[in-house]
Amino acid sequence: MTPGEKLAALNALLKRCKKAPFYREKLPERELRSLSELKQIPLTTKEQLRRCSPYDLVCVPRKELYQYHESFGTTGTPVSTWLTKEDFKFNARHINTGGINFSKEDVVLVRFPYAISTIAHYVHRAAQLKGACVIPASSRSTVSPFTRIIHLMQKLEVTILACLPLQALLLAETAELLGFNPAKDFPNLRAIFTAGEPLTDGKRKLLESIWKVQIINNYGMTETGSQINDCEFCRPHPDENSFIYEILKEDLQTDAEPGETGYLVVTTLNKEATPLIRYLTGDRAKLIHEECPCGKEKVIEIRGRMQNTIKVGRRVLDQWDLDDLVSLLPYRRFWIAGPGTRGVKFVIEKENCSGTLSAHFIRKLEQLHEVPLEVEIVPKGTLLDRSKLLSVGRIGKPRYIYTAAEMQQKTYLKAEETKFL
Ligand SMILES: [Zn+2]
Numbered sequence: 001m002t003p004g005e006k007l008a009a010l011n012a013l014l015k016r017c018k019k020a021p022f023y024r025e026k027l028p029e030r031e032l033r034s035l036s037e038l039k040q041i042p043l044t045t046k047e048q049l050r051r052c053s054p055y056d057l058v059c060v061p062r063k064e065l066y067q068y069h070e071s072f073g074t075t076g077t078p079v080s081t082w083l084t085k086e087d088f089k090f091n092a093r094h095i096n097t098g099g100i101n102f103s104k105e106d107v108v109l110v111r112f113p114y115a116i117s118t119i120a121h122y123v124h125r126a127a128q129l130k131g132a133c134v135i136p137a138s139s140r141s142t143v144s145p146f147t148r149i150i151h152l153m154q155k156l157e158v159t160i161l162a163c164l165p166l167q168a169l170l171l172a173e174t175a176e177l178l179g180f181n182p183a184k185d186f187p188n189l190r191a192i193f194t195a196g197e198p199l200t201d202g203k204r205k206l207l208e209s210i211w212k213v214q215i216i217n218n219y220g221m222t223e224t225g226s227q228i229n230d231c232e233f234c235r236p237h238p239d240e241n242s243f244i245y246e247i248l249k250e251d252l253q254t255d256a257e258p259g260e261t262g263y264l265v266v267t268t269l270n271k272e273a274t275p276l277i278r279y280l281t282g283d284r285a286k287l288i289h290e291e292c293p294c295g296k297e298k299v300i301e302i303r304g305r306m307q308n309t310i311k312v313g314r315r316v317l318d319q320w321d322l323d324d325l326v327s328l329l330p331y332r333r334f335w336i337a338g339p340g341t342r343g344v345k346f347v348i349e350k351e352n353c354s355g356t357l358s359a360h361f362i363r364k365l366e367q368l369h370e371v372p373l374e375v376e377i378v379p380k381g382t383l384l385d386r387s388k389l390l391s392v393g394r395i396g397k398p399r400y401i402y403t404a405a406e407m408q409q410k411t412y413l414k415a416e417e418t419k420f421l
Pocket of ligand 1: 231232233234235237292294295
């Protein structure tokens with residue numbers, strides 16, 4: 001798309017958005033004369049979307065609405081997202097622009113929740129558009145506990161598992177509890193399609209090492225839909241024909257430099273029912289210019305939520321940094337981190353594998369990452385009660401990073417909602 005075509009698409013979007021009460025006052029009267037004028041429009045925040053849900057963001061007549069979804073925040077007040085039929089098709093096709101390459105040979109087990117959230121529906125349709133067979137197994141469902149998923153994967157010779165990164169880890173644990181080796185006992189599995197949670201480099205390597213298949217990730221959210229797909233070489237490339245991405249510094253005004261971590265802001269050029277202009281996604285991101293074997297030249301690393309960081313002096317560590325640190329340790333599956341008495345404190349669960357963690361090794365890590373570390377190794381089962389994997393498990397959102405007060409009070413040991421299960 002040329003800059004001229006993009007400007008035309010942006011002006012068409014602004015015109016559509018004026019039909020929504022939410023945008024009516026926010027947008028300029030006249031058309032934008034350059035793409036840089038987009039920055040004069042104020043950011044859209046999740047809190048604003050919450051206040052204008054369910055209808056004040058809708059830009060099409062109600063008879064054109066095709067599907068409804070909600071996302072939840074920490075306040076519990078949902079944000080509404082509506083889709084037209086075209087919006088729904090766009091998201092399914094968008095997933096198919098990535099490297100997952102669904103085909104008629106594939107049996108795709110969808111382990112995302114189908115209720116209210118979007119991604120299960122998009123993956124389901126994307127796979128079927130390519131002729132694949134879908135198993136709508138869902139998650140957070142009493143009819144599809146972990147053990148049943150493992151049996152379905154074996155019995156039905158599943159080729160692609162589609163789930164949250166954390167689910168892929170919990171399913172590996174379940175398989176091991178049942179006596180299987182995830183790397184060997186699922187010979188038909190060729191890839192895991194992940195979405196719904198930032199996939200850090202450390203987590204990707206961990207999952208690849210356990211399952212011995214490619215991990216292809218999709219980044220998006222209920223409000224925006226599918227935004228960024230991994231290519232077949234597992235690199236996340238922005239789609240600049242469908243979105244305008246900005247990565248802003250902490251002041252939320254200045255552009256971050258290439259290679260500098262900032263806050264991701266996105267404008268949806270194609271979305272019809274509830275489009276978003278300059279939406280502050282709440283995620284930290286980094287734009288990198290690098291040539292990928294697939295031919296693309298930009299990569300966007302999604303590094304975790306804005307509030308999910310630990311500050312040590314002038315350093316800010318996000319989920320990506322913390323996962324990088326954990327990826328060098330002998331135990332990497334289940335951990336939590338928060339501010340310690342000096343620097344960052346990790347509490348890490350012991351695994352079956354042997355491995356030692358000497359003081360010398362920790363000092364080397366501290367030098368490498370320029371941050372003081374405390375590491376406490378706890379017995380297996382402290383952070384994840386495996387017996388729940390064998391019964392009907394209720395899975396909450398994964399939580400890795402804790403506040404200083406919670407670390408001191410060891411909240412992660414007591415409160416059910418702060419555990420992985
Ligand atoms: Zn690529």
